[in-house]
Amino acid sequence: MAKKETVVETTQAVKPTETPIMIDAKVPSGPLAEKWKNYKAHQKLVNPSNKRRLDIIVVGTGLAGASAAASLAELGFNVLNFCIQDSPRRAHSIAAQGGINAAKNYQNDGDSVYRLFYDTIKGGDYRARESNVYRLAEVSGSIIDQCVAQGVPFAREYGGLLDNRSFGGAQVSRTFYAKGQTGQQLLLGAYSALSRQVGKGAVKLYSRYEMLDVVIIDGRARGIIARNLVSGKIERFFAHAVVVGTGGYGNVFFLSTNAMGSNGSAAIQMYKKGAYFANPCYAQIHPTCIPVHGEFQSKLTLMSESLRNDGRIWVPKKKEDAEAIRKGTLKPTDLKEEDRDYYLERRYPAFGNLVPRDVASRAAKERCDAGYGVGATGLAVYLDFADSIKRLGLDVVKARYGNLFQMYEKIVDDNPYETPMMIYPAIHYTMGGIWVDYELQTSVKGLFCIGEANFSDHGANRLGASALMQGLADGYFVLPYTIQNYLADQIQVPRMSTDLPEFIEAEKEVNDKIQKLLSIQGQRSVDSIHRELGLVMWDFVGMGRNKEGLQLAIDKIKAIKKEFWTNVYIPGKADDLNVELEKALRVADFIEIGNLMARDALQREESCGGHFREEYQTPEGEALRNDDEYAYAACWKYMGEDADPVMLKERLDYEFIKRQQRNYKA
């Protein structure tokens, strides 16, 4: 075992009112670049004959879950893999478009592990853990090699070598891509590896199964309770360790770019069983999404960030013009140049339309809130390609963005070559999640968390193309090592019966909850309450937050919780396929997450990354970080149904990087 060093120490950063409980992330000692090497050299391993005797539950088949399940099965462990969709291939990772970062330096443009590490830390507004991010950058190259070997058809140049594109927040070209479907291709790669193990019998696959609780025996995670979504039957599963990779909780906002089934329930189950929920308030808002069109809208569609390379963002300069446009009496193309406000170019002359996601999103909201928004709802800004078409020619624009324009036209029924596109920010990704240590283990022994579900590598803001990297790093190259360090001590533990009282108790709790929900028989549909929650979240815990708003949100969420638990109506039965029941169980947990997010946003009296507190901004309206007091990960501990959660801290000491203010003006 590597000598473990405590990164945290008692510190004056803790406000006197709070218990200064510090969490140890078990980061190995030594220089940054040596940590992972040393860890691997000294960690405990499980020998092949013992692996067969050990069961591992992996929940989730996204990039994180599928890659972990496949890799663990290849090593010889017995794996049980769960997902809610009908096939593992449909996990939401499939929707990622842009690409995946890796420090390959194939372009000879000066990339390196250190530079990727540095960019990721800076992009995260200095709120991520250095050692994890470094490890991420270190293994990034192997991910590309692995995917190529699986047959992932990455884009290639004419010479037959891999092509790269550039992405926001970096000065080098290090993003690998497969058309506009990178997430799909990477996931299908992981899915094929997983399928191979399923075919061999090394992984037992449970699709259309939803995890509803984790079972803890003697302080260790020993299994899960899951519902067979087809039959409605509640089932118990034992394993020596449980790995959760269930994705992000962006759907707490109801409208987001996430899939309809994306949820935060597994995270809440873990949280309630003792795992800390870290930085719940860090949510990323993506600036270029298709705006909301009506009250029955079910989700928001992301338009690739790359559009901002050639599109110019603007709103009318005069309020009366904006109003006329909203009413439909004025066409945007009729508005004279001097009557348009290219607000990003005006505010950020150096970066212009290419400022980072959080900055662009806030600026759009600011204009719309001030009454300059366009579209029927007034919640949209223009993304205009007229200049680019003039400058580059229609053909070039078509070649670059043709497929995106077509997608836009299918949804909006408007031709973006002729009238400017309308866009608006939308919730896209959650940096917060279950707290894990260096080994990706949560604060519960034997319970691991990977991918977007954990809080680890992106700090307060995620750079484009690095979530795919993180999910696969966790699943292929980190967890298969670190979990052995835990399992090495478990080889003597026999498979346990699922008739143990802990299992029975957990199952009973789940059943009681379901019965309770079904018996409410109120007046409101699940969706209507979810929508209400989403609006509160968007208005008060969204792009711009302030103390009063957050306090109000906490009250409103409390009221929504009460409304939900007394007035929801769920048709159908428990022991049948029941979509409304599935949704209700998830919404119950979203309400808990909403509450945590608001609390977390309230305590963090600074602005950083995706978290913008209106009270804490520079005179020019930029985010104002407070490193002296808030350089920590906020870890929320569940204290019971009626008690407020307690916040613990992991201090984020930066040994190797100096924190700086992000500046995109000059």
Place this chain on the structure above:
Amino acid sequence: MWLINSSIGRKLIMSISGIMLVLFLLFHGLMNMVVIFSADAYNAICAFLGANWYALIATKGLALGFMVHILYAMYLSFQNLKARGKERYAVTDKQDKVSWASQNMLVLGLIVFGFLALHLYHFWSKMQLVEIGHMLGKHVGDIDKAVDGAYWITYWFSQPVYAIIYLVWLSALWFHLTHGVWSSLHSLGLNNQTWLPRVKCISNIFATLVVLLFVSVVVYTYVYQNFVL
């Protein structure tokens, strides 16, 4: 045996038997053309293909090809029906890119087959069969006319009913072939992205030519017998 048990194996058999039949048709059609130019020459060919050992073997091969093609067609279609499931779609709509023939191959094949019986009665039973009978010492039919194919052509196709029946038959055959020819190449794997439209186009031309060979004899005979003479 993978030629029976695997779907692509079965398709291979369909394809090869189909191609055999097409090649036979091509030969048959070219041969027929001769009658337009010279009845004697045609009859010479008929005589050449009478009850001789090589012609008999070829006939048996042909019959076998038909049998195989038909049996496989039935088997495939039965399996496909089963694969569709018990419940049918209440509403179906056709796709622009999908040819009508491709959706109705079995029906077209059965029409072809049905008329084939008539055709065998009209020609084969009067010709090769009679010859075989004579060879075996059974004196049925008119042995003189058995070698006079041109006579039979004139006899049948001068009658409007039969001319029309044959034209209907040939159009069914045309439909069958417009899909069949390119499909058989596709089943053999002889196709790719660039060649797909070309193969389809060439196959259509080919199918049309083959059918035109037959049509021209029918039309020529009918017109010549009824209007020119």
Place this chain on the structure above:
Amino acid sequence: MEKTINVTLKVWRQAGPKAQGKFETYKLNNVSTDSSFLEMMDILNEQLISERKEPVAFDHDCREGICGMCSLYINGHPHGPDGEITTCQLHMRKFKDGDTITIEPWRSAAFPVIKDLMVNRGAYDKIIQAGGFVSVNTGGVPDGNAIPISKIYADEAMDAASCIGCGACAAACKNGSAMLFVAAKVSQLALLPQGKVERATRAKAMVAKMDELGFGNCTNTGACEAECPKNISISHIARLNREFLSAKIKD
């Protein structure tokens, strides 16, 4: 521009795999033509819930045409009457005021109905499990740039790889054949050097599994290609035939 239409829906309702299903007719008024087809289904379900009836079960997830979860056979077309899109990308502006829309589940023996409009497409997963992969373990692989791959092949492999496994091909096919789906995977991997090593065993194993699961025999009608939301070309089926036949002949 937004307008609203009234539509009549004929929806297949079936309580479970073994239950006898039938069509139910629902009227839906003032549906915005800007809403997507599945949003229209959401509205229907909200309406049913408000009437205290069981909502219609249907599959969907990403709602942007990539996960392959949505299905539905709409007015005689899998994924509806619009071309090159999935059901979730279909919008109500494709319909007219007063239209009757018939919505059925995928119908294919290998895709049994689970409930209402939901079917079990697990057969496609099983086919992939039989051989739709390159047998490499995590780690120990060569550098990504160690094997150059011609851009032409890489692009064609990418086209094949964009299959979303939705099942529309088998649902559209009068023969209930899964050839387009199988061909897309076999073709993708046969085009890339990494996949070539196992090409023969892969083609044989995947076709054998496809046959075993009760899919029909392909007769090249091309309905799959016409309905495929990702425009996968049937030229991949030719390649699959080639791969399979040459593998068998070599044996």
